Amino acid sequence: MFNNVEFAKNKAGKLKPQSQSSHQPFLITSLDIIDASPVGRLSVTCTTVSCYNSIAIESPEPELHLIEGSSLRLKYKLSTEERKLHFYKNNNYIAETKNITKEKSGVLNVLTIKSVTPEDKGLYYAAFFNLRSKVTKLTVQAMFTSDFDPIFCIEGDELQLKCSVYADNIGVKWLKNKTEIKENEHISIYWDGCNHLLTFKSAQMNDSGLYSIVAGSVQKQLSVTIQALFKQQLQSKTIMEGLGVIFECEIEKQYPVEWFKDERKVHDSSNITIDAPKERVYRLTILKTTLENKGKYEIKINNVTSGADLDVKEIPDAIKEMSEHDRIMFLKAAKNGTAVRYNIRIILVGKEGVGKTSLLRRLMSEEIEGVKSTDGINIEVKNCKIDLHTKEWIFTKGNKSPLREYPSDQYADCGFWDFAGQKEFYATHQTFLSRNAIYLLVVDVSEDFEMNTFENMIENQYDKNGEYIDFWLDNIHCYTVNNTDESMKSNLLNPPVIIIGTGMDKVEDTGKTKKSFEIYINKLLRQHPKRKHLRKLLFLSNTKPSEYKKEFQTLRNDIFERAKEIPKWGDNLPTRWICLEKEIDRLIDNKEFVISYDMAKGLASKCSFSLEEVNLELDSFLKYEHEIGNLIFFDDIKSYIILEPKWLVDVFKCFVAPFQFQSQFINMPEWSLLQSSGHLSKMLIKKLFTKVQVLNLTEKEALALEKRNEQKTRALQILKEKKAFALEERNEHKTLAMQILKEKKAFALKIMEKFDIIVKPITTANNEEYYMPCMMEATEFNQILETFNVRNNKCSRTSWFGLQFNFLPPAFFNHILVTFLKKYSLSTVREHTLAIYRGIGVFNLETSNCLKLVVCLSENSVAMQVWQFKKGDGICYHENRKYLTQIVGFLCQKYRINIPYQCFLKCPNGTHHDIAERIYLNDVSKTNENYCSEHANHTLDELRRFWFKVCIKNLRK
Ligand SMILES: Nc1nc2c(ncn2[C@@H]2O[C@H](COP(=O)(O)OP(=O)(O)O)[C@@H](O)[C@H]2O)c(=O)[nH]1
Ligand SMILES: [Mg+2]
Numbered sequence: 022m023f024n025n026v027e028f029a030k031n032k033a034g035k036l037k038p039q040s041q042s043s044h045q046p047f048l049i050t051s052l053d054i055i056d057a058s059p060v061g062r063l064s065v066t067c068t069t070v071s072c073y074n075s076i077a078i079e080s081p082e083p084e085l086h087l088i089e090g091s092s093l094r095l096k097y098k099l100s101t102e103e104r105k106l107h108f109y110k111n112n113n114y115i116a117e118t119k120n121i122t123k124e125k126s127g128v129l130n131v132l133t134i135k136s137v138t139p140e141d142k143g144l145y146y147a148a149f150f151n152l153r154s155k156v157t158k159l160t161v162q163a164m165f166t167s168d169f170d171p172i173f174c175i176e177g178d179e180l181q182l183k184c185s186v187y188a189d190n191i192g193v194k195w196l197k198n199k200t201e202i203k204e205n206e207h208i209s210i211y212w213d214g215c216n217h218l219l220t221f222k223s224a225q226m227n228d229s230g231l232y233s234i235v236a237g238s239v240q241k242q243l244s245v246t247i248q249a250l251f252k253q254q255l256q257s258k259t260i261m262e263g264l265g266v267i268f269e270c271e272i273e274k275q276y277p278v279e280w281f282k283d284e285r286k287v288h289d290s291s292n293i294t295i296d297a298p299k300e301r302v303y304r305l306t307i308l309k310t311t312l313e314n315k316g317k318y319e320i321k322i323n324n325v326t327s328g329a330d331l332d333v334k335e336i337p338d339a340i341k342e343m344s345e346h347d348r349i350m351f352l353k354a355a356k357n358g359t360a361v362r363y364n365i366r367i368i369l370v371g372k373e374g375v376g377k378t379s380l381l382r383r384l385m386s387e388e389i390e391g392v393k394s395t396d397g398i399n400i401e402v403k404n405c406k407i408d409l410h411t412k413e414w415i416f417t418k419g420n421k422s423p424l425r426e427y428p429s430d431q432y433a434d435c436g437f438w439d440f441a442g443q444k445e446f447y448a449t450h451q452t453f454l455s456r457n458a459i460y461l462l463v464v465d466v467s468e469d470f471e472m473n474t475f476e477n478m479i480e481n482q483y484d485k486n487g488e489y490i491d492f493w494l495d496n497i498h499c500y501t502v503n504n505t506d507e508s509m510k511s512n513l514l515n516p517p518v519i520i521i522g523t524g525m526d527k528v529e530d531t532g533k534t535k536k537s538f539e540i541y542i543n544k545l546l547r548q549h550p551k552r553k554h555l556r557k558l559l560f561l562s563n564t565k566p567s568e569y570k571k572e573f574q575t576l577r578n579d580i581f582e583r584a585k586e587i588p589k590w591g592d593n594l595p596t597r598w599i600c601l602e603k604e605i606d607r608l609i610d611n612k613e614f615v616i617s618y619d620m621a622k623g624l625a626s627k628c629s630f631s632l633e634e635v636n637l638e639l640d641s642f643l644k645y646e647h648e649i650g651n652l653i654f655f656d657d658i659k660s661y662i663i664l665e666p667k668w669l670v671d672v673f674k675c676f677v678a679p680f681q682f683q684s685q686f687i688n689m690p691e692w693s694l695l696q697s698s699g700h701l702s703k704m705l706i707k708k709l710f711t712k713v714q715v716l717n718l719t720e721k722e723a724l725a726l727e728k729r730n731e732q733k734t735r736a737l738q739i740l741k742e743k744k745a746f747a748l749e750e751r752n753e754h755k756t757l758a759m760q761i762l763k764e765k766k767a768f769a770l771k772i773m774e775k776f777d778i779i780v781k782p783i784t785t786a787n788n789e790e791y792y793m794p795c796m797m798e799a800t801e802f803n804q805i806l807e808t809f810n811v812r813n814n815k816c817s818r819t820s821w822f823g824l825q826f827n828f829l830p831p832a833f834f835n836h837i838l839v840t841f842l843k844k845y846s847l848s849t850v851r852e853h854t855l856a857i858y859r860g861i862g863v864f865n866l867e868t869s870n871c872l873k874l875v876v877c878l879s880e881n882s883v884a885m886q887v888w889q890f891k892k893g894d895g896i897c898y899h900e901n902r903k904y905l906t907q908i909v910g911f912l913c914q915k916y917r918i919n920i921p922y923q924c925f926l927k928c929p930n931g932t933h934h935d936i937a938e939r940i941y942l943n944d945v946s947k948t949n950e951n952y953c954s955e956h957a958n959h960t961l962d963e964l965r966r967f968w969f970k971v972c973i974k975n976l977r978k
Contacts, residue, residue: 064094076100078147080155088187089164090239093134097147097154106130106147106154115145136238139163162187164239166215172243175273176250177323180224182243184234189214196233223324248273252301255320255329260310261355261593262336263348268305268318268329269298276323278303283316307331334359337592339457339648342917343641350641353631354595361593362602363409363433365584366455366650370440371463372489376523379563380463381439383573385416389563400453400670401439406432407581414577425606429599433584438666452673452776452832453666455650456500456917457589459580460518462493466538466560467527487545494518495828498551499918502588514553517583521576525569526562535560556583589649598642600628605652605664614668614715615765618659658771660764668715672769675712677778677795696798699857701779701791710766777832777839782855783846792842795835797859802877802932805858808850809873809888816890819967820959821927822902823884824909825939826920833912833920834878838862840908841876848873866901874901879934886929887967895966902968926964940964 070077079098087093097106105125108115115132117123124131134141139161147154167185174180186193195202195210202219204210211218221228229247233240253271260266280287280295287305289295294306303322307314310333319328340351369377378401379389385403406415406427415432417424424434438453502515520542528534539558546552559576561569584590594602604624608616625639626632643654643662653663663669691705710716770791773779779791806812838860845864848856856863860879866872871891877884885905887898906924913920925939940961 064096076104076149076152078106078149078152078154080146081157083155084158084160086160086162087137088162088237089138090136090237093132093137093141093159095132095145095147095157097130097132099128099130099149102127104149106149108132108145108147110141110145111143137161138239164191164236165234165241169234169241169243172245173248174224174245175248175323176226177223177276177325178274180221180228180245180247182219182232182234182245184217184236184241184243185215186217186236187215191215191236193217194235195219196235197230199233202232250274250322250325251327254327255318257329257331259332259334259359261334261352261359262310262312263352264310264355266307266310266314266331268320268331269302270320270327271302272322273301274323275301279321280305281319281321281326284319287318334361334593337594337645337649338588339592339645343644343648346637347641347644350634350638351595351645353634354597354638354642355593357629358596359593360430360596360599361591362429362599363584363591364457364589364649364651365407365433365435365580365587366458367435367437367461367580368440368454368458369437369461369463370493372465373441375463375465375468376563377439377461377463378441380461380521380523380561381437383563383566384414384437384577385418386414387416387418399441399674400666401437401441402665402667403437403439405435405437407435408432412578412581423610425603425610429603433581435580435584452653452669454496454500456502456516457587457649458516459583459587460493460497460516460554461580462490462518462520464490464520464522464538465524466522466534467524487541490520490542491545494546494551494554496830497554499828499830499920501550501554501919512553513556513586514550515587516554517556517586518554519557519559519576519579519583520555522558522560523563525560526565531560592649597628597630598645601625601630601642602646602651604628605646609664614665615661615663615768617661621662653772655772655775658768658775661768663772669772671715672713672773673778675709676773676793695793695796698854699792699794699797699859700855701793703790706770706791710769713769716762716766716769777835780839780842782842782857783844784849784855788855792855792857794838794842794857794859794862797857800858800861802861802934805856805861805863805875809848809856809863811888816888818929819887819889819898820929820964821884821886821925821931821933822898822905822968823882823925823927823933823939824905824922825882825925825936825941826922827881829881829883829920830918834860836912836916837883837908838876838878840912844904845874866898872896874898876905877933882925882934882936884925884927884933886933897967897970899968899970926961926968928959928964 070079077100081095081097085093095108099106108123108130115121115123120135122133122135124133130147132145132147137159142159142161145157145159164186165184166187167183169184172180172182182195184193193212202208202210207222209218209220209222211220217234219232224247226247226249229245232243232245234243235241250272251270252273253269255268255270258266258268278297287293287295292308294308295304296306297303303320305318305320310331312333312335315331315333317328317330319326336348336351340348343351369381371377378392381401381403382389382392385405404417404424406424407413408415409431414435415424415427438458440453497516497518498514500516522535522538525531525534535558538560542555542558546555557579559572559579561572561576566573601624604627621643622635622639625635625642630638630642640656640659643652644656646652647654653666653669689705689708691702691708694700694702695705770779774781774791778795779793781790782788782792810816811818841862841864842857845862845866848863848865848870850856861875861877864874864876866874866887869891871889873888873890875886875888877886883905885901887896887901889896909920909922912918924942926942927933927939931938
């Protein structure tokens with residue numbers, strides 16, 4: 022086939038055949054090397070000739086060696102232009118592709134491979150019918166000599182991409198997503214001879230992907246997969262302060278770890294432990310979180326961090342002040358989730374008839390027709406919701422869904438308490454006043470508000486508006502919250518007070534009235550700290566609301582803004598506590614004002630209170646609710662819980678000062694006994710209870726009530742009990758109802774005792790009778806001196822020791838006196854009558870009755886003196902003095918009020934309530950000289966020695 026080989030002279034005449042034998046290898050006759058590099062285009066022109074029917078093919082060289090990526094042109098020259106050659110590789114027809122092209126131009130037939138790969142190696146020839154060219158053997162040197170297996174790497178580890186090329190002078194480029202990778206602080210590029218390295222110091226998740234490596238025109242791809250180091254990341258947490266919290270993560274591979282909080286390294290401490298409970302599991306535990314623990318927590322492992330936020334919710338202030346045990350119960354409940362809720366209590370105070378009730382109606386967008394000042398004591402409670410975002414007020418009226426259905430994290434609960442007739446009600450004030458309320462102090466500015474001076478607050482009534490303003494601000498000031506809050510630094514005190522001047526429609530010159538009222542308030546309050554409660558003066562008319570629309574709206578907005586400053590605003594509570602609050606609201610909606618403890622327990626289990634400790638948790642809940650003023654509960658008289666103040670008001674109003682209002686008492690001998698002796702006889706109690714509406718149901722009402730109660734209880738009872746109930750006779754219902762009423766009456770007495778309104782005084786004869794000192798008529802002190810025959814030379818009187826308060830809320834007269842009545846045994850007069858008087862008690866200091874302690878309360882002071890009916894010279898009563906100051910300390914703590922005072926001494930024959938001649942003990946300017954203008958010749962030491970063991974004189978030395 023190749024017999025007639027002829028060597029045609031190369032066109033260029035560059036090369037000559039070296040051998041004529043067809044068995045000799047052919048030489049490359051012409052090499053057009055385009056690139057200077059070994060990788061380039063190789064063009065091979067014909068060197069040998071094959072002939073067929075006088076048609077001849079000039080073939081390229083028989084052996085070619087190319088570098089991958091270079092191009093190849095095999096040129097075959099046919100002796101005729103009319104024919105076309107086909108190309109073959111390893112005897113297979115070569116088709117055109119992107120990379121392979123065939124060309125014919127004249128006699129020249131060219132096969133081009135743009136870029137050769139090692140796969141292109143083989144035996145090539147061209148053919149025309151049976152005429153074949155010589156074979157060209159192509160070998161290709163691979164550019165890369167390394168494998169490109171997919172790479173897997175754990176996040177944070179060092180990631181290395183490697184490749185080797187066939188020669189050491191070849192440059193390599195690394196690419197990802199078509200962009201060339203450049204060296205930086207994380208990436209280094211390195212080569213050593215034929216070996217090329219791309220190193221990531223610490224692999225990141227986004228380093229995953231397809232990488233390209235380019236050498237010359239050859240490109241290789243390498244798939245890289247980075248596996249996340251963290252199988253489980255840290256989770257952000259929200260937790261109630263005081264609870265423990267754990268941050269935990271799990272990783273793929275064991276490494277040393279470091280924990281950070283807000284970018285600072287965290288170490289083990291008494292409150293924080295760092296450990297690894299399992300292999301590859303790391304944990305940070307805060308045993309008891311505080312607000313300081315809030316922040317961003319991170320764990321750093323092998324240069325990879327996982328972070329989570331810790332939000333610590335503050336325990337409501339009221340809970341903080343409760344016992345350790347209650348806090349624990351609260352926290353246990355909080356473990357199952359907490360939610361925020363917003364409560365506002367608004368208390369309307371002020372003189373009768375100034376328009377409190379009307380104002381409240383107007384705030385609720387109600388009409389005021391039919392509003393009459395209530396005769397006697399009453400309380401009206403109204404509720405609304407405030408949308409936290411739009412600040413819109415939502416009222417009960419004209420509302421399809423009950424208020425309680427508005428979600429408590431989006432709506433504030435707003436409760437208004439409107440008292441009527443509080444001036445007769447002073448003894449019970451502190452039951453209803455709260456530290457956590459906003460006070461609207463209402464004043465009718467059309468009235469003369471100039472202040473009258475008054476001598477004795479108890480005896481006098483407040484006739485002028487000014488007295489009311491002063492009295493109420495004093496009262497509210499006792500509830501001052503020591504605020505450390507940022508917002509309170511601006512010289513303000515909580516609870517906030519807004520003074521509202523009503524009756525603007527009645528004044529001629531509104532501008533002038535406003536001005537003079539402002540001047541008056543300024544004068545009244547001067548520099549007194551109680552001024553700091555005042556937030557605003559607002560003037561309006563309840564009868565002309567359309568003219569004062571803006572003022573009513575301002576007031577609504579102010580109430581909302583002030584509410585935010587109150588500590589309990591936005592308290593975080595266990596979700597199940599909020600659930601129980603809602604259940605209780607539902608009961609109040611159904612006019613259940615007092616419920617039994619068992620009933621509360623039933624509700625608590627409904628709200629999934631902890632099963633084993635339902636009592637304990639319920640108690641803590643009730644104490645908290647009591648604390649913030651939502652209900653009345655005492656854990657030593659648990660049997661009932663007062664849900665609405667109205668119930669208590671109803672009880673109080675029949676006991677405290679009914680005389681003024683209810684003429685039917687006028688012919689009651691028991692009442693006159695109470696007024697003269699303080700003795701609250703059993704008969705009187707019984708009679709008074711008949712006036713308490715809620716405790717004096719008709720038989721029908723009692724039955725209905727009992728039925729209702731029973732239905733409720735029934736739902737909670739187990740089946741067996743249900744049946745038992747069903748069998749009960751009507752009669753039994755009745756007795757049960759009566760029994761419950763009886764219990765409630767007993768409870769009412771206990772509550773009054775709890776509030777120090779009634780007391781069982783200690784006497785030598787084991788007394789079980791109740792006394793109500795606040796309802797007694799006043800007795801002249803001189804008369805008491807007479808009764809005890811004190812002005813007798815057999816009796817010597819000590820000096821007076823007393824406390825003078827800046828302001829003593831009326832209720833505290835009772836508290837102080839009653840506390841004495843519970844500790845000291847009362848003296849008796851003429852065998853039977855107890856020596857108790859309005860604001861005065863005479864106690865026996867020893868069984869021989871020779872030493873009597875008299876305690877006297879007067880306006881803003883309490884004073885005491887010992888009557889010594891025996892030679893008792895030199896006895897010092899410092900224990901009794903200490904007891905008095907202890908009581909005050911104790912009461913302040915119990916009711917959490919601030920009542921500052923000064924201690925004073927007064928000469929034995931002085932009158933206790935007279936402020937003149939009081940020697941204040943903190944007044945260091947006082948010397949031991951004569952000072953008593955009345956009696957001229959006592960020395961300070963003489964007065965002190967009865968109450969203090971060490972004399973000032975000795976101290977001075
Ligand atoms: N002219 C006038 N009368 C008022 C205003 N506010 C209330 N009243 C009337 O004063 C009386 C007593 O109002 P009330 O709201 O019961 O006073 P409260 O005892 O403080 O609750 C009612 O007859 C009201 O109509 C007011 O701004 N202007
Ligand atoms: Mg009223």
